[in-house]
Amino acid sequence: MSTQSTDLSEGKSDVLSEQTYAEIDQWLKKYPPEQKKSAVMAALRIAQDENKGYLTTDIISAIAKYLAIPAIEVQEVATFYSMYEHNPVGKHKICVCTNISCMLNGSEHILDYIYERLGIKPGETTKDGKFTLKEVECLGACVGAPMLQVGKEYHEYLTPEKVDALLSRLD
Amino acid sequence: MGDKKVTIEVNGQEIETQAGRMLIEIADEVGIPVPRFCYHKKLSVAANCRMCLVEMQAMREGMENPVVPACATPIGDGMKFYTKSPKAIAAQKGVMEFLLINHPLDCPICDQGGECELQDIAIGYGEGYSQYTEAKRVVKNKDLGPLIATDMTRCIHCTRCVRFGEEIAGTRELGMIGRGEHTEITTYLEHSISSEMSANVIDLCPVGALTSKPFRYSARSWELNNVDAIAAHDCVGSNIIVQTLHNKVKRVLPRENEALNEVWLSDRDRFSYLSQTHTERLETPMIKKGGEWQCCDWNTALTTLVAELDILVKDKKNTIGALLSPSSTLEEGYLLQKIVRGMGQHNIDFRIRQQDFSQQTLDPLYPHLGVNIDDISTLDAVMLIGSNIHKDQPIIGHRLRQAVLKNDTKVMAVSHRQYSFHFPVTENIIVHPQRIALQLAGIAKALLTLNNASAPTGLKEVIDDMLITDIQQKMAEKLQAAKRGHLILGNMIYGLEDYAQIRMLASLIASLSECNIGYLTEGANAAGLAIAGCLPHRKEVGKENNQDVGLHAQEMLSKTLDAYILLGIEPELDTLNPQQAINTLTASSMVVVMNAFVTDTMKQYANILLPISTPLETSGTFVNTNGMWQSFTGAVSPYKEARPAWKVLRVLGNLFELDDFDYRSSEEVKESIASKYTAEKFDNRIIWQEHLFENRINNVNNEPIRISDVPGYAIDAMVRRADALQDSLDMQIADKVLMNEKLAQVLQCHADNIVEVEQLEGSGKFIVAIDESIPDDCIYIPSAVAATTNLAAPFSTVSIKE
Ligand code: SF4
Ligand code: FES
Ligand code: FES
Numbered sequence: 001m002s003t004q005s006t007d008l009s010e011g012k013s014d015v016l017s018e019q020t021y022a023e024i025d026q027w028l029k030k031y032p033p034e035q036k037k038s039a040v041m042a043a044l045r046i047a048q049d050e051n052k053g054y055l056t057t058d059i060i061s062a063i064a065k066y067l068a069i070p071a072i073e074v075q076e077v078a079t080f081y082s083m084y085e086h087n088p089v090g091k092h093k094i095c096v097c098t099n100i101s102c103m104l105n106g107s108e109h110i111l112d113y114i115y116e117r118l119g120i121k122p123g124e125t126t127k128d129g130k131f132t133l134k135e136v137e138c139l140g141a142c143v144g145a146p147m148l149q150v151g152k153e154y155h156e157y158l159t160p161e162k163v164d165a166l167l168s169r170l171d
Numbered sequence: 172m173g174d175k176k177v178t179i180e181v182n183g184q185e186i187e188t189q190a191g192r193m194l195i196e197i198a199d200e201v202g203i204p205v206p207r208f209c210y211h212k213k214l215s216v217a218a219n220c221r222m223c224l225v226e227m228q229a230m231r232e233g234m235e236n237p238v239v240p241a242c243a244t245p246i247g248d249g250m251k252f253y254t255k256s257p258k259a260i261a262a263q264k265g266v267m268e269f270l271l272i273n274h275p276l277d278c279p280i281c282d283q284g285g286e287c288e289l290q291d292i293a294i295g296y297g298e299g300y301s302q303y304t305e306a307k308r309v310v311k312n313k314d315l316g317p318l319i320a321t322d323m324t325r326c327i328h329c330t331r332c333v334r335f336g337e338e339i340a341g342t343r344e345l346g347m348i349g350r351g352e353h354t355e356i357t358t359y360l361e362h363s364i365s366s367e368m369s370a371n372v373i374d375l376c377p378v379g380a381l382t383s384k385p386f387r388y389s390a391r392s393w394e395l396n397n398v399d400a401i402a403a404h405d406c407v408g409s410n411i412i413v414q415t416l417h418n419k420v421k422r423v424l425p426r427e428n429e430a431l432n433e434v435w436l437s438d439r440d441r442f443s444y445l446s447q448t449h450t451e452r453l454e455t456p457m458i459k460k461g462g463e464w465q466c467c468d469w470n471t472a473l474t475t476l477v478a479e480l481d482i483l484v485k486d487k488k489n490t491i492g493a494l495l496s497p498s499s500t501l502e503e504g505y506l507l508q509k510i511v512r513g514m515g516q517h518n519i520d521f522r523i524r525q526q527d528f529s530q531q532t533l534d535p536l537y538p539h540l541g542v543n544i545d546d547i548s549t550l551d552a553v554m555l556i557g558s559n560i561h562k563d564q565p566i567i568g569h570r571l572r573q574a575v576l577k578n579d580t581k582v583m584a585v586s587h588r589q590y591s592f593h594f595p596v597t598e599n600i601i602v603h604p605q606r607i608a609l610q611l612a613g614i615a616k617a618l619l620t621l622n623n624a625s626a627p628t629g630l631k632e633v634i635d636d637m638l639i640t641d642i643q644q645k646m647a648e649k650l651q652a653a654k655r656g657h658l659i660l661g662n663m664i665y666g667l668e669d670y671a672q673i674r675m676l677a678s679l680i681a682s683l684s685e686c687n688i689g690y691l692t693e694g695a696n697a698a699g700l701a702i703a704g705c706l707p708h709r710k711e712v713g714k715e716n717n718q719d720v721g722l723h724a725q726e727m728l729s730k731t732l733d734a735y736i737l738l739g740i741e742p743e744l745d746t747l748n749p750q751q752a753i754n755t756l757t758a759s760s761m762v763v764v765m766n767a768f769v770t771d772t773m774k775q776y777a778n779i780l781l782p783i784s785t786p787l788e789t790s791g792t793f794v795n796t797n798g799m800w801q802s803f804t805g806a807v808s809p810y811k812e813a814r815p816a817w818k819v820l821r822v823l824g825n826l827f828e829l830d831d832f833d834y835r836s837s838e839e840v841k842e843s844i845a846s847k848y849t850a851e852k853f854d855n856r857i858i859w860q861e862h863l864f865e866n867r868i869n870n871v872n873n874e875p876i877r878i879s880d881v882p883g884y885a886i887d888a889m890v891r892r893a894d895a896l897q898d899s900l901d902m903q904i905a906d907k908v909l910m911n912e913k914l915a916q917v918l919q920c921h922a923d924n925i926v927e928v929e930q931l932e933g934s935g936k937f938i939v940a941i942d943e944s945i946p947d948d949c950i951y952i953p954s955a956v957a958a959t960t961n962l963a964a965p966f967s968t969v970s971i972k973e
Contacts, residue, residue, distance in 0.1 A: 057360060072346035072359040079348040137351070 054085035101142035210242035218243035283379030316363030341593025402440035403786035408795035413806035437565035446892035453782035492518035496739035497694025500791030504703035506820035513829035517721025527670035537701035541689025552653035558661020562883035589944035611676035617647035629861035656686030699794035734761035748964035789815035879965030908937035933961030
């Protein structure tokens with residue numbers, strides 16, 4: 001009976017490491033104690049990093065439990081932002097913006113070109129586990145459209161040549 | 172908000188109102204139609220559907236008039252709006268078109284068809300054609316449990332259902348995951364919903380995404396007849412609409428009443444109708460002859476009954492007792508007590524789960540909550556004593572939660588079991604039931620100290636060397652500080668052996684802290700039955716009959732009487748001590764069972780079975796916990812040969828040749844009580860009874876004791892037979908025995924194992940669950956469920972074998 005969806009029991013579980021909890025605690029210090037849920041985005045990011053770049057329902061439940069909020073609230077946040085992954089991803093996550101400015105500037109061709117090069121469509125990962133391709137919403141870099149993001153870096157004014165150069169740099 | 176008056180203009184009509192309110196509220200008040208999906212007057216403003224766009228007069232000269240959402244536009248003096256201007260209409264049309272892009276338009280096979288806000292608004296504000304030719308999205312349906320059916324492709328993401336969970340039900344179960352075109356409404360990992368008010372999302376959902384699962388595909392809404400009625404399962408008396416087709420109840424919906432249920436309804440009141448056609452419905456009168464059951468007509472059944480009872484009762488030494496359900500109507504109760512009293516006896520009672528009757532003369536005229544339901548939000552401190560308020564009286568639980576949210580009401584709880592309320596509890600005392608009185612004495616002592624008062628006679632010895640605990644002190648201080656504090660005695664308290672002491676102490680606490688105190692009781696009509704005179708010590712409208720006090724429920728069930736009339740109860744489930752009840756009844760030579768249902772157990776102890784109507788098939792009156800008399804008519808005619816109980820009782824009265832039994836309608840019965848009744852003002856506090864504490868306060872012996880309560884969906888014969896409710900999460904408790912780890916080790920019980928629980932000569936099998944909220948030395952086993960019909964009374968010792 002303890003697995004009810006509304007279970008609001010607090011505490012740790014062994015899904016997350018002590019290191020992860022310690023990092024989440026750093027974020028919790030920034031908010032008043034009754035506002036623990038403010039740390040949900042940071043907690044998800046930290047836990048995702050620990051778990052090779054993606055989240056599982058166990059992780060989502062564990063975070064909900066630690067922050068004492070309903071699990072569905074954590075899931076809402078985790079599915080709203082495209083930075084959170086719910087399936088294993090490759091070593092490099094290529095996020096191609098296909099929102100309006102990028103679309104008008106040919107983001108579709110960029111996607112096609114990546115498919116030509118790597119044989120993956122948005123949502124897919126190369127067989128060697130090196131690349132994952134994602135379609136994302138506006139990343140706020142419309143001025144450099146079409147653009148994509150890998151890791152913490154933006155790559156703008158994309159052309160097939162630029163994509164080639166980028167891919168050869170990533171190992 | 173403030174009370175500042177402002178004047179605005181809508182479509183040229185001047186309206187004077189308070190500043191700061193949203194335009195849509197004012198439009199609704201004066202009857203100017205504004206289309207909407209996400210706005211709901213009982214929920215927060217989300218402003219996400221944009222259907223309510225209207226044109227607003229620009230604030231500055233030369234600026235273009237903006238279109239604004241009426242639900243999220245607070246008004247100010249001099250503002251002017253146009254809801255039907257070309258600009259407003261264009262905006263509304265545009266939104267409508269977007270909303271319909273992904274909507275499946277499967278109205279012909281949708282249960283919402285005919286009562287769908289999307290359908291209605293599309294007709295009023297949409298185009299007659301679609302220019303959208305691309306593919307529509309499809310969303311997988313979700314399994315939300317036995318009550319709510321889903322067709323998620325129809326969802327327009329208004330989030331009413333999500334906000335309902337967060338703001339009203341208090342359990343955030345539904346959520347909106349994903350984003351943009353991938354948005355979906357779901358529960359976490361598709362859990363069933365557990366809220367006791369969950370099905371209100373069916374009414375809230377403006378489209379056919381969430382509909383009633385039991386009702387699914389069984390009728391079209393426009394074919395249904397509506398009958399106003401009163402819900403029959405708790406002391407609120409929620410107002411309902413019963414929808415019928417071809418003399419069958421198809422659906423039950425809330426009927427708005429701001430003083431009681433507002434626009435809501437508990438799942439229990441909404442789905443109990445499912446028992447109407449249960450296979451256990453009793454179809455015809457039956458008589459047991461030589462150990463064999465025979466069906467017969469009413470005439471035969473009643474004349475046999477009268478003949479046998481007449482012989483019995485002619486001999487004045489013989490005794491007859493009547494036990495009735497606390498959900499019987501006022502009229503039924505009045506006529507039944509009239510029959511019993513007509514036979515010169517006073518053995519009648521509806522308090523069938525009570526154990527301690529020692530102070531019944533101090534009972535108020537009827538059990539009253541002591542505060543109006545719609546005033547609960549004004550209380551600033553509430554102490555719940557033995558109450559699972561959300562499950563027992565969902566509407567009152569909801570009101571209390573709103574009080575906590577809006578008025579910062581402090582809620583404290585004293586109980587033998589920890590309940591997961593949907594509001595924070597500031598102080599919680601969870602103890603062995605035999606220590607509840609001691610805990611209350613501690614709070615009383617703290618209050619005496621705070622007030623510099625000396626203990627009343629009799630109590631001094633008890634509390635003299637008692638240490639006041641921190642929690643007791645805090646509770647005392649909160650009650651003392653409250654301007655409007657309230658204590659509530661809940662459903663569980665009546666089953667305790669020291670109920671009289673507990674009530675006395677609670678009343679003392681109320682007096683010392685200048686708080687009020689009130690009762691919450693089982694059933695829909697405990698108040699009405701007390702007024703009707705269904706008590707051994709009181710006749711109609713509370714007239715004491717001190718010289719000639721009859722037997723109370725416990726006495727009637729512990730020594731066998733010569734004859735019994737049982738109205739609407741299943742003693743094996745509805746009484747405190749099922750084992751004893753069955754033994755006693757089986758030993759009696761004449762048991763008349765008047766019930767809508769029949770079971771094999773009933774057939775063992777009964778001699779005559781009379782099929783009676785459910786509350787949906789009879790007219791009558793319930794008096795709620797605020798003393799509101801609410802009358803209703805039958806929505807459908809009685810099942811097969813069943814008859815309204817008041818009619819059966821009237822005929823019986825005539826056959827017994829008793830005086831004044833010529834009622835032609837249930838209204839006439841009600842009138843004859845109402846004409847003698849004058850409503851009085853209530854103060855439930857009682858005068859100090861010093862003798863009550865002569866033997867000091869109960870002491871715990873350390874043998875494991877069984878604690879109990881009645882799960883929300885086990886409370887009466889109808890609810891127990893509403894299959895969809897039985898399938899819900901809450902009823903998973905029905906075959907469990909709960910204890911804490913410490914006791915489990917002593918008893919060598921292991922989680923998930925099946926154990927045999929023995930109590931006196933009966934036993935039952937249960938699955939062990941470890942629950943740390945159960946106090947030491949306590950074993951929780953529910954009451955009123957099939958597995959406990961052979962057990963004895965709760966709050967006594969049990970033994971467990973693995
Ligand atoms: S399921 Fe119904 S109530 Fe919930 S968001 Fe969708 S349309 Fe609104
Ligand atoms: S649309 Fe691509 S970055 Fe803004
Ligand atoms: S009703 Fe105003 S935006 Fe939905």
